[in-house]
Amino acid sequence: MSKISIHVFIDRQNKNTNIELYKNSTVADLLKKLDINPVTVIVSRNNELILEEEKLGNNDGIKILSVISGG
Secondary structure, eight states: OOEEEEEEEETTTTEEEEEEEETTOBHHHHHHHTTOOGGGEEEEETTEEEOTTOBOOTTOEEEEEEOOOOO
16 A cells, blocks of 8 residues: 655644655554544644545645643
C-alpha cells in the first residue's frame, strides 16, 4: 500500500514534523499515530477546521492546536 507524507505543526510541543501515513488515511489516523486524544485538539488544513473523518492528501500542511477551556 502506498504512503503519503504529511507536514504537521503541533502547537502543544511547538514543533514541526513530517509524518508518513498510508494513502486514504484520515485525521483520526494521524492523531492516533501521534498518540493525541482527539477531544483535546482542533485540526486545521489551509486555515480551515477539518473533522476526524477528513481524508488527508500527500504534502498536506496540518496544524494541531490544543483546546483550552476554563472554568
